[in-house]
Amino acid sequence: MADQQVRDQIIDLVAEISGEDEVKEPENQDVDLFEAEVFDSFAAIQFLVEVKDRFGVSIAPTELEREEMNTVNKIVARITERM
Amino acid sequence: MDFYTEPAFFMLLLPIVGIAVVLGLAQKPLARYGFAVSVAMLVLLFSRSLASLAFLGCYLLLSCLLMRWVRHLFASKAPHAVGWYRVALALQIAPLAVYKVGVVFDPSFLGFLGISYITFKAVQVLIETRDGLIEHLSVFEYLYFLIFFPTFTSGPIMRSRKFAADIDKPLSRDAYLERLYRGAGFFILGAVYKFVFSAMTAWLMWFAPSVIGTSTAGSFVLTQVVYALCYGLNLFFDFAGYSHMAVGVGMALGIEVPRNFRAPFLAVSIKDFWNRWHITLSWWLRDFVFMRFSAAAFEHRWFKSPVAVACVGFILNMTLMGAWHGLTIPYLVYGLFHGVLLALCELMERKWGFYKRNHKKRWFKVCSWAVTMVAVFFSLALFSGQVFNPVLV
Numbered sequence A: 001m002a003d004q005q006v007r008d009q010i011i012d013l014v015a016e017i018s019g020e021d022e023v024k025e026p027e028n029q030d031v032d033l034f035e036a037e038v039f040d041s042f043a044a045i046q047f048l049v050e051v052k053d054r055f056g057v058s059i060a061p062t063e064l065e066r067e068e069m070n071t072v073n074k075i076v077a078r079i080t081e082r083m
Numbered sequence B: 001m002d003f004y005t006e007p008a009f010f011m012l013l014l015p016i017v018g019i020a021v022v023l024g025l026a027q028k029p030l031a032r033y034g035f036a037v038s039v040a041m042l043v044l045l046f047s048r049s050l051a052s053l054a055f056l057g058c059y060l061l062l063s064c065l066l067m068r069w070v071r072h073l074f075a076s077k078a079p080h081a082v083g084w085y086r087v088a089l090a091l092q093i094a095p096l097a098v099y100k101v102g103v104v105f106d107p108s109f110l111g112f113l114g115i116s117y118i119t120f121k122a123v124q125v126l127i128e129t130r131d132g133l134i135e136h137l138s139v140f141e142y143l144y145f146l147i148f149f150p151t152f153t154s155g156p157i158m159r160s161r162k163f164a165a166d167i168d169k170p171l172s173r174d175a176y177l178e179r180l181y182r183g184a185g186f187f188i189l190g191a192v193y194k195f196v197f198s199a200m201t202a203w204l205m206w207f208a209p210s211v212i213g214t215s216t217a218g219s220f221v222l223t224q225v226v227y228a229l230c231y232g233l234n235l236f237f238d239f240a241g242y243s244h245m246a247v248g249v250g251m252a253l254g255i256e257v258p259r260n261f262r263a264p265f266l267a268v269s270i271k272d273f274w275n276r277w278h279i280t281l282s283w284w285l286r287d288f289v290f291m292r293f294s295a296a297a298f299e300h301r302w303f304k305s306p307v308a309v310a311c312v313g314f315i316l317n318m319t320l321m322g323a324w325h326g327l328t329i330p331y332l333v334y335g336l337f338h339g340v341l342l343a344l345c346e347l348m349e350r351k352w353g354f355y356k357r358n359h360k361k362r363w364f365k366v367c368s369w370a371v372t373m374v375a376v377f378f379s380l381a382l383f384s385g386q387v388f389n390p391v392l393v
Helices: A003-018 A041-055 A072-080 B007-025 B031-045 B050-075 B081-105 B115-130 B139-147 B160-168 B173-212 B217-252 B270-274 B279-299 B306-325 B329-351 B353-358 B362-384
Strands: none
Touching (some): A003 A072, B007 B031, B031 B139, B050 B115, B050 B139
16 A cells, blocks of 8 residues: 555544544644544544554554654554554 | 551651652662662551551462563463463452452452552553553563652552563662652642642531531431532542652652643533543553453444444543442442443534534633532542441531
8 A cells, every 4th residue: 555545544433433524635744643632542542443453453552652642644654563 | 557647757858869869960870779769668658567568468479470470471472372361360369359359358358558459550560561551671670669768658550561661770860850840849749738738628517517506408318419529629639649648658659750730620511521630540541441341342343323432431440449448339339430430521512503502611611610510529429438338407
């Protein structure tokens, strides 16, 4: 898969789980998702399960600190570096 | 000798912390020293019950064996590794489970002070070893993590990876000083909580009912409310006081101990409350029970909607929390009550349009805070058993 395609799919997944389409806007991709109440720990776990399903990337619930995965850009980086 | 209550403990703390400060300022590693004083302090803690000390020794041995076994299972990709891992997990939890059931029938059932907390730490290590997150934890590091005396009896519950990173990385003089100053602040605040405010509220718990009385319906209700308020505040000042002091002593030994309380009576929702009250317990349960349950529920599609997963997860999680406090009606009802509240909170956040439109407004937060506090103090009256046995004078 091309990088851009993966990126779009990951962002779609974040939007799908949170129900917030604003995450797709380029200017929002460094916003702290937990502070903006887009994600909470429950949404995050739902997200990790889907990531394993769709991308075959397995990330354990306590593997990453929240600061390592709290923006769209960081999420994309964490997943793509494991693919 | 009891920790954080007896004068003897504080007398010993002076030279222990004094030597730690000298070592820390000289930028010497503190781990071996911390380990040695932890061993000595635990021997003193259990000086009145050698059976408990022996039990602790066996528990430590068991924990080390299980840790090495689980690591070996997954490192060597052994057949049926997951099944054996579950056996290891059951063995790790068994002493606590047997103890909790045992004390229901016989209050003097053999256990050791701190068994509840040490079990959390050991289980975290097994789970994260299975997840492949812990690759280099030596037996020394593991034992030191388990017996670290400042937090041994009642937390805060530390995480092994942070702990090991703290021992492995020697602190510069400035970094140690900075940690020491913060620790001193925690310790002083904790001492004031415990020896001033906890003592005051304990006195009020006894004094207020005796003044108000319970002879009329009105005075009965007022006494219950005042007592519940005093009890909640007393529990907070006592436990937060202890926790803050433990953080302070831990910091002097060079370990960044996580804080356990953050102004819980300012919480504007029950979820907010659990991010402020007994934080290390609630986050441990969130990470190792709630999240694992949720992940399994999504993977195996146990429920149709994510909200259902969250609600069932919360109720399971908090009922387990209640059971961990003790297998008695007040504790179990306390846990169940919080599980239901969290589930309702989740439903409200996801389904209630009015909430979505207004929850960031000031008036909503004020109302939400008031409702949360009523629920919190009521839950603590469940916890204390007051709801089941009202105060009578």
